[in-house]
Amino acid sequence: MAQPTTSILCTDLGFEWPDGRPVLSGFHLAVGPGRTGLVGLNGAGKSTLLRLIAGELTPASGTVRIAGELGYLPQDLTSAADRRVDETLGIRAKREALHAIESGDVDERHFTAVGDDWDVEERARATLDRLGLGELEFDRTTGELSGGQAVLLHLAALLLRRPDVLLLDEPTNNLDARARARLYDAVSAFPGVLLLVSHDRELLDRVDQIADLRDGEVTWYGGNFTAYQETLTNEQETAERLVRTAGADVKRQKRDLIEAGQKLDKSASYGKARSIRRNDPKALADKLQAKGEETAGRLKGMHTERLNDAKERLAAAEEAVRDDAEIRIDLPRTAVPAGRTVLVLDKVRPAFGGLVDLELRGPERIALIGRNGSGKTTLLRTVAGELPPAAGEVATPVPLRYLPQRLDVLDDGLSVFRNVKEHAPAAGDNEVRARLARFLFRGARADQPAGTLSGGERFRATLAALLLADPPPQLLLLDEPTNNLDLASVRQLTQALAGYRGALIVASHDYPFLREIGITRWMEWDGGGLHAVDPQ
Incomplete structure (x- = not known):
């Protein structure tokens, strides 16, 4: 078929x-x-x-x-x-029926449950193996x-x-x-x-x-996406070139309109003076003046029409240019001197995992990588002070902020502005709004309730609340920050981190993103310990 x-x-x-x-x-x-x-x-x-x-x-x-x-x-x-795993896979009833038949129970309902799917367990196991879940037991x-x-x-x-x-x-x-x-x-x-x-x-x-x-x-x-980006880049370059051309045409038409008006005014003034010198009868003078005004009106209308056409072409060209706005921030108060200690983990044992010894100095940027379930989030929460270590000491001599995967830093009932204000109570209202504008929350957008934000908007608002906090963070912990972000938002996050001057620890599986934000050390947490690795 x-x-x-x-x-x-x-x-x-x-x-x-x-x-x-x-x-x-x-x-x-x-x-x-x-x-x-x-x-x-x-x-x-x-x-x-x-x-x-x-x-x-x-x-x-x-x-x-x-x-x-x-x-x-x-x-x-x-x-x-x-x-259970087999329940999630949708095969529990069939498995139970198969096992009942294998144990000697020949009740018709078991055969009905199995149908023609006698190899359901083998197919399920093969599918799990293909996805790297071969170790999962069906009863788990x-x-x-x-x-x-x-x-x-x-x-x-x-x-x-x-x-x-x-x-x-x-x-x-x-x-x-x-x-x-x-x-x-x-x-x-x-x-x-x-x-x-x-x-x-x-x-x-x-x-x-x-x-x-x-x-x-x-x-x-x-x-694919690479081809899409290349096409989009070419389209945007063409659109921006058309905007420049149309913008120049608008300026030229405005100049021509002004110059035409000046010439017409000069010509009318000259005609009036000549009529006076010749002592033209009033009827003739009025007729000549009316004819001049008609000609002036026609020329002015022509130039105005050309200007309006140029403005329409400019508007159409600008419409074709995408406005994926960029975050532009500068956070000098987050700066950390090169030799300053910002984090010490002294024989720290998280709730799950082995011992960790780590010292972080200056504006280092550490990528925390590792397999799913290895405990990266637990380690970050221990560093952030949300979880007590099972052993050892965590020292953070500089202000620290933690961005969790859940993005539950914001109060959904408060506006974006009010959420940021909660983190920086000493800042004036105008100062907070000016800072929020740099995170693309301008005007009424800053007054939007946090609970109504999209995923990318919520992330920007959360990032703003953390980075604009008082005192400003000199150590920032991010847990899978690119999850649920579209590509424009990932670019915006990269731009925001470019303006951040402090130390950074980022747990992420997004290697292209990690490379773009200038990681200085790559560390792998395997649950048993923290090891320096080469991402290549």
């Missing part, structure tokens, strides 16, 4: 949140065979669109049609801690798994169902380098229609086309 040319079809889709904020209106999308990467700014509606396609949200208008069975891996996975509870293991387990459950259409929302969040490689292979090998939202550049380089969601519409780009 031939595969349909369109596997996901959204027609005239409309959706808004209960508070009336619109997300999509009259939206159309047709996704065909192959692997599609859905990109766009945070808040553009990418995750919302996937939830609408998956049926988790109900559109206010329009329709969603799917050709075949659908599988959906959401960004925020929720699962009861006591839920999911509460024991790391975040990365939970993501791969839910992906395994979807692959076992063999869906025709698969939706993935930020699937590499919380995955270490090895787990990401497994997921990359699974994406490359998936035979059906795939639509994924991700900020992972390596993953997006494995898709066949890019769908760019912006201002409620999708623009299509053939090829």
Whole structure:
């Protein structure tokens, strides 16, 4: 049977949140065979669109049609801690029926439960092996798994169902380098229609086309993410060149209009003086003046029309230039002298893991890497003082701030402005607003409740609250900071850290990001100890 040319079809889709904020209106999308990467700014509606396609949200208008069975891996996975692995995989009933039959129970209901799926355990084990989860026992509870293991387990459950259409929302969040490689292979090998939202550049380089969601519409780009970036760069260079050309034309037309007006005024003045010298009759003088004014009006209208045309071309050219605003900050008060000690871990043993000895001096930037479940978050929380060490001493002689994965630093009931003010109570209101503007919260945006922010906006607001705190942090701890951020927000975070002058410890699996922020030391935490490594 031939595969349909369109596997996901959204027609005239409309959706808004209960508070009336619109997300999509009259939206159309047709996704065909192959692997599609859905990109766009945070808040553009990418995750919302996937939830609408998956049926988790109900559109206010329009329709969603799917050709075949659908599988959906959401960004925020929720699962009861006591839920078993085989239950998450959706095979518990079949396993129990198989085991009952093998033990001699020939009740018909067991055969009904198994159906034709006699090799279900073998298929499940092969799928887990392929995703690097071969050590998982079916009877184990999911509460024991790391975040990365939970993501791969839910992906395994979807692959076992063999869906025709698969939706993935930020699937590499919380995955270490090895787990990401497994997921990359699974994406490359998936035979059906795939639509994924991700900020992972390596993953997006494995898709066949890019769908760019912006201002409620999708623009299509053939090829992977690298090809998309090259095309976009060329488009933006052309658009910016047109803006410069159109801007110069506007200036020229304004100058021509002024010069024409001056010439006409001079000509009218000269004509009037000549008429007086010749002592022209009043009727003739009035006729000549009217004719001059008519000519002047025509010329002025022509130049005005040319100016308006030039302004319209400029507006159209400016519209084509993307406004992915950049964070521009300078934080001199966070500066740390080269020899100053900012952190000492003296034979520290976190709640889980081995002993750690570490001294951090000056504005060093440490990348903390390691496998999922190794305890990187526990180590960071111990350094931050959120968890007491099982042994040893933690000394932080400089102001420290910690950005957790959960981004729960903000009070959802308070505005962005009020949240930052809570962290810097001595700062004046105007000073806080001026600082927030540098984090792209200008005017009314600074008064938006934190609970209504998109993922990227929330991250910017949280980062602003930490970096603008009083006293300013000279040691900053970041735990998987690029999770859930679109590529523009990752760039904004990189820019913000470029303006940060203090010491930095970043736990992340995003190697391209780590390289861009100027890491000076790479350390791997394997649960048993901290070791210097070469990321190459």
